[in-house]
Amino acid sequence: MIAVAGLLVGVVLGLILQPSVPVELQPYLPIAVVAALDALFGAVRARLEGVFDERVFVTSFLFNVVIAALLVFLGDQLGVGSQLSTAVVVVLGIRIFSNAASIRRHVFKA
């Protein structure tokens, strides 16, 4: 609940404040956002499965975001930034889908 509320507050805040992304962070923000979404979906799934743990959620959220950004940063340094960010997005996308599938199973029992 609080996560959804926080998300809404964040969106509203973003719309009101209209923050601009710092140039150095621009390549990493989309990946970080996707990673955070992945963590959020995972949290919802864990909640539905009854194994939700705030600590795990908080650490996985931060860790996911940092790791995703680091991977992209590393890819940029190695000259494979675009490929690596694609890879990260694909992996996170697959995870989001599988999480969404189990959420669906829990919610709709199907």
Add this chain to the structure above:
Amino acid sequence: MTDEHDGPQEPAEQPQVPAAQQPEQPGRGATRRRSGRGRSLRAQLLIGLMSVLLGLGIVAQVRQTEQDEFAALRQDDLVRLMSEVTERNQQLTEERTQLRRDLSALSSGSGDRQVAEDYAQLQAILAGTVPVEGPGVVVTVVPGDQPVDAQRMVHMLEEMRNAGAEAISVSGQRLTASSAFVDTVDGLQVNGVSISAPYEWRAIGGPETLAVALDIPGGAMASMRNIGASVDLVERDLVQITAVRDVDQPEHAEVTDPED
């Protein structure tokens, strides 16, 4: 990535942790549950804060992407794109310069050529070096008992010129600025060539103007008739003057700059 909350191992891991930690920290699971409110409040605040950050991030990213279609592109893509654009720009600039040059060359060139052609044509007509045709009059002079003298011929020529004749010939001799009628014992000479009666004048100009000008009382035709010659004037829509003159290179006159 494997120790995340949402990982597939999670359900298996979760029960393990308390089991493994039970001996060292017997109360951990219970403590957490007991102090659940404080922990949960802090954790929930943390979760809420992170969600806020996530929402902010999403909105910022979406706005960024909407704002600038290049924002999502990577640095090397942007560099490549920029070099492509720069190259294309350069090509187009060169093309534009080339086209401008072509345009100015074409316009000035054709203009010069046109003017030069017009001028050359005008000069050729004035100098009588080209055959010409156009509306005009044909005047046939048949002398009577008295021969037509050079003075009367010059009179006729002057009248024609006054009436705006642009090209004149008489009996196959083109009359230009340097033409001269000369009375000789053998008869009339023009341009150094003897001509004999009947004399056929051809003049290109306004036919009516010419006819009226030549026919005025005391004019050229009247003076010819005075000496018994019969003069016949015909206005025509098309008079052809095929006689031409050779123009000698000027021996003494030189072109000077009008500025001097």
